[in-house]
Amino acid sequence: MNQRATKDDIPIKTSRKNSVSLFACFCILLNSLIGVGAIKNSRHGNCGVLLFTISNIVIAFLFYYASWFLIKLMSYYKTVNYESCWKASNFKFPWIASIAGCIPCLGYAANYFTEINNTYIMFIESVWENAPSIIIDPYFFDIIIILFFLMPCIISKERIMIVRYSYIKLFLLLVFLISIFYLFIETTLKNGFDPSNSVKLFDFSQSIIEMESEIVGTYISFCYIFISANQMINITFNRTKKMLRYAFTGCFLINEISFLLEYFVIFNNGENDSFLQNIDPTRTFNLFLMVCYTISLIFTIPTCMDPMRMNVFYVVKITDSYPQILWSAVGFVWMLIAALFSTLTSNHIEILTAFLGILAMLMQFVFPALMILKIRHGISKVHWVGIILFLVIGIGFSLVQIISLAL
Numbered sequence: 001m002n003q004r005a006t007k008d009d010i011p012i013k014t015s016r017k018n019s020v021s022l023f024a025c026f027c028i029l030l031n032s033l034i035g036v037g038a039i040k041n042s043r044h045g046n047c048g049v050l051l052f053t054i055s056n057i058v059i060a061f062l063f064y065y066a067s068w069f070l071i072k073l074m075s076y077y078k079t080v081n082y083e084s085c086w087k088a089s090n091f092k093f094p095w096i097a098s099i100a101g102c103i104p105c106l107g108y109a110a111n112y113f114t115e116i117n118n119t120y121i122m123f124i125e126s127v128w129e130n131a132p133s134i135i136i137d138p139y140f141f142d143i144i145i146i147l148f149f150l151m152p153c154i155i156s157k158e159r160i161m162i163v164r165y166s167y168i169k170l171f172l173l174l175v176f177l178i179s180i181f182y183l184f185i186e187t188t189l190k191n192g193f194d195p196s197n198s199v200k201l202f203d204f205s206q207s208i209i210e211m212e213s214e215i216v217g218t219y220i221s222f223c224y225i226f227i228s229a230n231q232m233i234n235i236t237f238n239r240t241k242k243m244l245r246y247a248f249t250g251c252f253l254i255n256e257i258s259f260l261l262e263y264f265v266i267f268n269n270g271e272n273d274s275f276l277q278n279i280d281p282t283r284t285f286n287l288f289l290m291v292c293y294t295i296s297l298i299f300t301i302p303t304c305m306d307p308m309r310m311n312v313f314y315v316v317k318i319t320d321s322y323p324q325i326l327w328s329a330v331g332f333v334w335m336l337i338a339a340l341f342s343t344l345t346s347n348h349i350e351i352l353t354a355f356l357g358i359l360a361m362l363m364q365f366v367f368p369a370l371m372i373l374k375i376r377h378g379i380s381k382v383h384w385v386g387i388i389l390f391l392v393i394g395i396g397f398s399l400v401q402i403i404s405l406a407l
Helices: 003-008 022-033 037-047 049-077 082-088 095-127 138-155 159-191 208-218 222-229 237-269 284-298 302-315 324-341 346-374 383-406
Strands: none
Touching: 003 237, 022 159, 022 222, 022 237, 022 302, 037 049, 037 208, 037 237, 049 082, 049 208, 049 222, 049 237, 049 346, 049 383, 082 095, 082 222, 082 346, 095 138, 095 222, 095 284, 095 302, 095 324, 095 346, 138 159, 138 284, 138 302, 138 324, 159 237, 159 284, 159 302, 208 237, 208 346, 222 237, 222 302, 222 346, 302 324, 346 383
């Protein structure tokens, strides 16, 4: 065994009593990566099937590579949180990293609540005409979600609870994909493949920037990596890298398969954002898809909650021991804030999304590249290309977001 292999297999920290397996950590990370993109990407088929696939491959690789920088820092500094890497790199004000880690998670959680509410309302209106307004009120349903679905994760300090939620989410996702495959077979047998001859490989006249932005949003991972790996049994660089590789490969395959199946069911006939809004909402099978999708998103929200409250504890310098009541209260408050944010107007959401995008790109690409520069003697010179590339990508994307807001 060479020296590098030996170094990369040295435990980063001592395993805790309640540590979980590599597979469980992989499931948590995959759960956090798979969100609404798996159901909304089909609308980008009008940009071209091959263009979407190429974009998906390139963006997935870039985000995996950027995430590799993060776990390299984690291994080098022997820490399992972003803030410690920031501080060890002699960057000032580590609380900036904590806040910047909270905000994207809050945005994702709010987005999940929004999508859950929209799908829930569509379901209720399909099965219950003239339903009482309280039943379809998003605030009412959000409270139900928090109290009856999310409370076990809110009050539990054990990682096993999120592991169980992730298992359920991934099982529901598998059922969802199998169901869409059934719809694809059914539609093809009934109408033939692409009956209107609308499939395109490339179409640069469509909103390509919007497509690229939404694919980018699918692979934001800086706020989840440390939380996912934090309680891994025998956490090493090699084991964390394996978790990362499996999670990004799984995320890429799920996004690609769901995109192709959904697009080949609706083709360019979909006029709405979500695939579920473009199929018959009164059919029992499609109602089942709505339920499956809604519950899967509910079980994704806890992956956003833990990074937010851990970052809060880091800001107030509580990193190892904190009372159970404080842990639960912070989680509950974050979920209420996310639910409130989910009801913002479209204009506010557009501004918030752009702001989140800027923060996420800085935290995912720019700051890790700058921190890697601090340990340049410990990495191959080949990675200098990656450092320059990530600085250009992160700063360039941020400037595009700022210009789009100004216009």
